[in-house]
Amino acid sequence: MNHFQYKGNELFAEDVSLKEIVARVGSPVYVYSHATLTRHFKAFDEAFAGAPHTICYSVKANSTQSVLKTFINLGGGVDIVSGGELYRALKAGADPKKVVYSGVGKKDDEIEYALNTGILMFNVESEQELTRISEIASRMGKTAGIAIRVNPDVDPGTHPYITTGLKNAKFGITIDRAMEEYVRAKSLPGIDVIGIDMHIGSQLTKVNPFVDSIEKLKVMIGKLRSQGIDLQYFDCGGGLGIQYNAEEPPLPADYGKEIVAATKDLGMHLVFEPGRNLVGNAGILVAKTLYTKARDEKNFIMIDAGMNDLARPALYDSYHGVQAVTRDQDGMIVADIVGPICESGDFLVKGREVPMFKQGDLVAFLSAGAYGFAMSSSYNSRPRVAEVMVKGDKFEVVRERETVEDLIKGEKVASFL
Ligand SMILES: Cc1ncc(COP(=O)(O)O)c(C=O)c1O
Numbered sequence: 001m002n003h004f005q006y007k008g009n010e011l012f013a014e015d016v017s018l019k020e021i022v023a024r025v026g027s028p029v030y031v032y033s034h035a036t037l038t039r040h041f042k043a044f045d046e047a048f049a050g051a052p053h054t055i056c057y058s059v060k061a062n063s064t065q066s067v068l069k070t071f072i073n074l075g076g077g078v079d080i081v082s083g084g085e086l087y088r089a090l091k092a093g094a095d096p097k098k099v100v101y102s103g104v105g106k107k108d109d110e111i112e113y114a115l116n117t118g119i120l121m122f123n124v125e126s127e128q129e130l131t132r133i134s135e136i137a138s139r140m141g142k143t144a145g146i147a148i149r150v151n152p153d154v155d156p157g158t159h160p161y162i163t164t165g166l167k168n169a170k171f172g173i174t175i176d177r178a179m180e181e182y183v184r185a186k187s188l189p190g191i192d193v194i195g196i197d198m199h200i201g202s203q204l205t206k207v208n209p210f211v212d213s214i215e216k217l218k219v220m221i222g223k224l225r226s227q228g229i230d231l232q233y234f235d236c237g238g239g240l241g242i243q244y245n246a247e248e249p250p251l252p253a254d255y256g257k258e259i260v261a262a263t264k265d266l267g268m269h270l271v272f273e274p275g276r277n278l279v280g281n282a283g284i285l286v287a288k289t290l291y292t293k294a295r296d297e298k299n300f301i302m303i304d305a306g307m308n309d310l311a312r313p314a315l316y317d318s319y320h321g322v323q324a325v326t327r328d329q330d331g332m333i334v335a336d337i338v339g340p341i342c343e344s345g346d347f348l349v350k351g352r353e354v355p356m357f358k359q360g361d362l363v364a365f366l367s368a369g370a371y372g373f374a375m376s377s378s379y380n381s382r383p384r385v386a387e388v389m390v391k392g393d394k395f396e397v398v399r400e401r402e403t404v405e406d407l408i409k410g411e412k413v414a415s416f417l
């Protein structure tokens, strides 16, 4: 069930009118549905009911406290890529024993923080990082659980910027080097070799690349076992795609069935790092039409959200569905929907048929829950937008909107400058 639906001519999030949210909170605003977040988490979890597993939500997709708390309360762990994400996850109540730490550029202080926290494992992405973690853990008298992120050299068939599992990508240790690194890891002080990890890309719309990568890693796991290195955790990463437009990604249940079948003989504990799949279609961005202008063949709709608020179209030319919050436009028009940023790449929609928005009309951008607010910035010194969590017929402002009015009054200035 879609929780962003029209009731009459008004668009609602669950049982709350978006018009009412904007009237109270202002625009632009990200709006999340608690029921959708919950449903997505449960669907993913149920897909692996047949296997021991932990869902470590990938914090980078949406690191808002209330989103993190929703998944943590459902039993989820987290996948982090920085000390900042670890801090946020712990603040939201994450169990350190369900934290996995990925990323090619872990810094000393971040490694120390994770060791002091007692996280489950570091997903090691280079030979030097392995040495560094060993040195730091030994100095601290701690033991670091590690998995090697193996780069399987499989094409995930997605946008090049979010392809991570091809061997020319910066991620992980190539499959031909990983064997020796496991053997070396086993001999290093302060290191407990407990797992193997992969993450081949984001917004995948087919299961095959996941299964092909798993098959490659299985060969390695077999060889490691024959050398007395027995791994407990198989971290399959994230990457399962969602429908933005016409994509037809597999349902979590279908993805689960194939992965469980591919891994069941291993007897390992599975870890998953889904981000987008859990939050993408659980959030929308609502903005207001400021002006419109027509020029020869081209129509522009200027809104109060820009590439700093939702960077995906500018970065990846990505598609976000558009809906009128109140359906009272006089038909449709082919237009660019653009923001106030001083760059021509500042568009949310390019040359698409959209409702004929007029000044003051509210525009909803769909599928904005993942990599939306999380990738926003204050470029052009634009204050950051609000975030709202809807639960049934209630909503909570989970992040206050920064406003120029506050700055003028002398409030919240320090965090802005
Ligand atoms: C290591 C790692 N894990 C998990 C994710 C989450 O990916 P997605 O949002 O596509 O599920 C990413 C981002 O692609 C990642 O880099």
Ligand SMILES: N[C@@H](CCCC[NH3+])C(=O)O
Pocket (backbone or CB within 6 Å): 060, 162, 202, 203, 312, 316, 370, 371, 375
């Ligand atoms: N930021 C990307 C996804 C990045 C995946 C992170 N590993 C997007 O919006 O599609």
